[in-house]
Amino acid sequence: MRSLLTSSYLTLALAALVLLTGCRETRSEREPIQPQQNMYYDESFGPQEANSFFENRMADRAPVAGAVARGHLKEDSRFYTGRDEEGNLIERIPIPVTRELLERGQDRYNIYCAVCHGQAGDGQGIIMTGDYGYTPAPTYHSSRLRDEVGDGYLYDVVANGVRSMPGYAQQISVSDRWAIVGYMRALQRSQFTEEDDLPASAIREIEQGRSANIQGGRIGEE
Ligand code: HEC
Numbered sequence: 001m002r003s004l005l006t007s008s009y010l011t012l013a014l015a016a017l018v019l020l021t022g023c024r025e026t027r028s029e030r031e032p033i034q035p036q037q038n039m040y041y042d043e044s045f046g047p048q049e050a051n052s053f054f055e056n057r058m059a060d061r062a063p064v065a066g067a068v069a070r071g072h073l074k075e076d077s078r079f080y081t082g083r084d085e086e087g088n089l090i091e092r093i094p095i096p097v098t099r100e101l102l103e104r105g106q107d108r109y110n111i112y113c114a115v116c117h118g119q120a121g122d123g124q125g126i127i128m129t130g131d132y133g134y135t136p137a138p139t140y141h142s143s144r145l146r147d148e149v150g151d152g153y154l155y156d157v158v159a160n161g162v163r164s165m166p167g168y169a170q171q172i173s174v175s176d177r178w179a180i181v182g183y184m185r186a187l188q189r190s191q192f193t194e195e196d197d198l199p200a201s202a203i204r205e206i207e208q209g210r211s212a213n214i215q216g217g218r219i220g221e222e
Helices: 002-023 077-081 099-112 143-148 151-160 174-191 200-207
Strands: none
Touching: 077 151, 077 174, 099 174, 151 174
C-alpha cells in the first residue's frame, strides 16, 4: 500500500515535469497573458497631439519655467547683452581689451562692417560710394558716437541693429561683437587723437613733417 502511494506520487511528479518542460521553446502567436501589467503598455503621443489627461489637453509638456538648455546658461548679462542687471546699457567693454582682441575686431570689422561703414569708419564703404541707393551708413567720427554713447550701446547695435541697419547676432559671436566694439573705439581714436595719446616717436614724425607714416589706422604702435 505504501509503495503504491509512493509510485503514484512519482508518476504525478513525472507528469508535472513533462508538462512544464513541454512549455519551453514552444512558440505561440497569441499575446502572452500578463496578470501584472505594470508599464508594459505605454501609450505614446506625437508632437502637438491631444491628451485628455492634462488640463490643457496638450500632450506636449512645456519646460518648467526658468529651465535652461545645456550650455546655454547666460548668467553674465553684461557680457551677453551689453546691459547691467537693471537693464541699462553699460559704459565699458566687460572683457580685457588686449591687442589680440583688437586685431580680431579689425578682422571681423573688415569682413562685416567695412562694406558700408568704410575701413576707416567714415561711412564711405564700397556700398555707399557705389551709388546702390542704400540708406547712408553714418561715420563713427561724430561726437555723439565718440563721447555720448557707451560701449554697451555699440554692442547693442552690432547684436540687434539700429533703425535701417540689420543686427548681426546670427553671424557674429558674442566675444567677436565685443572685439568689433573695441576696434570701433580704436578707429575713433585713429581719427580724433589728443596729443597726449600719441607716442613720442609719432609726435617727432609729425614735427618733422613725415605725418604720412602714421596714417592708416595702425593700432598702438610705438
Ligand atoms: C548694409 C550696410 C551696413 C553694414 C554691413 C553695417 N551697417 Fe552699421 N549702419 C548702417 C546704416 C544704414 C546705419 C544707419 C541706420 C539708420 O540710422 O537708420 C548704420 C548705423 C550704425 C551705427 C550708428 C548707430 C547710431 O546710433 O547712430 C553703428 C555704431 C553701426 N552702424 C555699426 C556697425 C557695425 C559695427 C557693423 C558691422 C558689424 C555694421 N554697422 C554693419 C549700415 C550698415
